Amino acid sequence: MHLIKRLIPIAGISLVILILATQVQAFTVFEASRFPEGINLENIFTYTPLQYAIVTNVFTLGFAAQAAGLIYFVATLRKVSPPYRLASVLSAVVMVSAFLELLRMEQNWQNAFVFTDGFWRLGTEVFFNGFRYINWSIDVPLLLLQLVIVLGLTQNRAISYSSQLIIGGLLMIWTGYIGQFYEVTNLALFAFWGIVSTLFYMYILLVVWELISTTVGNLPSNLQGMMRNIRWYILITWSFYPIAYVLPVFWSTEWTIVTRQIIFSFADITTKVIYGAILTYIARQRSQADNYQEAIATVHIRSSLS
Numbered sequence: 564m565h566l567i568k569r570l571i572p573i574a575g576i577s578l579v580i581l582i583l584a585t586q587v588q589a590f591t592v593f594e595a596s597r598f599p600e601g602i603n604l605e606n607i608f609t610y611t612p613l614q615y616a617i618v619t620n621v622f623t624l625g626f627a628a629q630a631a632g633l634i635y636f637v638a639t640l641r642k643v644s645p646p647y648r649l650a651s652v653l654s655a656v657v658m659v660s661a662f663l664e665l666l667r668m669e670q671n672w673q674n675a676f677v678f679t680d681g682f683w684r685l686g687t688e689v690f691f692n693g694f695r696y697i698n699w700s701i702d703v704p705l706l707l708l709q710l711v712i713v714l715g716l717t718q719n720r721a722i723s724y725s726s727q728l729i730i731g732g733l734l735m736i737w738t739g740y741i742g743q744f745y746e747v748t749n750l751a752l753f754a755f756w757g758i759v760s761t762l763f764y765m766y767i768l769l770v771v772w773e774l775i776s777t778t779v780g781n782l783p784s785n786l787q788g789m790m791r792n793i794r795w796y797i798l799i800t801w802s803f804y805p806i807a808y809v810l811p812v813f814w815s816t817e818w819t820i821v822t823r824q825i826i827f828s829f830a831d832i833t834t835k836v837i838y839g840a841i842l843t844y845i846a847r848q849r850s851q852a853d854n855y856q857e858a859i860a861t862v863h864i865r866s867s868l869s
Contacts, residue, residue: 664698
């Protein structure tokens with residue numbers, strides 16, 4: 564019931580936006596009639612070798628970072644006490660999911676374009692940004708669940724906040740997924756679904772802010788400031804995604820594509836690898852405070868080496 568009450572305003576605002584969007588004539592600078600519905604912006608440009616190489620290398624950096632993160636989370640798993648260990652397990656799952664998605668996107672990028680007359684041009688396949696949204700459907704709920712686990716909530720509160728965050732996260736991803744199909748052919752629908760997705764994003768921020776604010780007092784004093792800062796970290800790093808989503812509306816060149824893929828990949832690294840490492844640090848500190856021997860032994864080893 565609490566979740567429904569929070570979602571009702573979002574549904575109402577979305578309905579108003581939809582009504583307004585239907586009154587707006589579809590407009591796009593890309594001559595929409597030339598392109599089939601559902602095509603992504605990446606497919607309408609030709610790229611210089613430099614532009615093509617940057618995007619390829621960005622994908623490589625992205626999945627390499629996820630692989631490195633996987634090794635870290637697996638290697639430190641035993642250093643986290645059982646009450647918080649699931650957060651590290653979920654981080655490892657996120658790394659595998661993101662690694663496979665970015666590897667698939669790099670392959671898709673390489674297969675979609677052919678090099679002719681000094682430029683990379685679209686061949687017989689198309690590039691598809693939708694892979695990202697499928698991956699986020701897995702990763703976003705797991706990333707939010709990690710926060711609930713590390714905070715060590717009671718069962719009832721954990722279920723309540725987890726359901727709010729998972730449902731809000733999935734609705735944010737799925738509405739954005741629908742919108743990205745229209746970025747070339749129908750700006751009104753692209754904007755509508757993007758705004759709805761952003762409303763769900765704001766809802767997630769509201770829940771995260773409330774969750775941390777009401778729970779941070781239960782953490783050891785040396786971790787409370789860091790946990791409060793995570794609210795801002797999520798706000799800043801997750802905001803790169805809507806920026807990348809809306810970028811083509813204001814700037815539409817080949818360099819837009821390069822910039823967008825850089826932003827997406829940078830966001831993937833900061834919201835998954837670095838975020839997971841921060842939560843793992845907090846979990847290990849909590850484990851030490853609970854006198855978990857594996858975590859304490861790590862501190863002793865580090866102290867002896869220094």
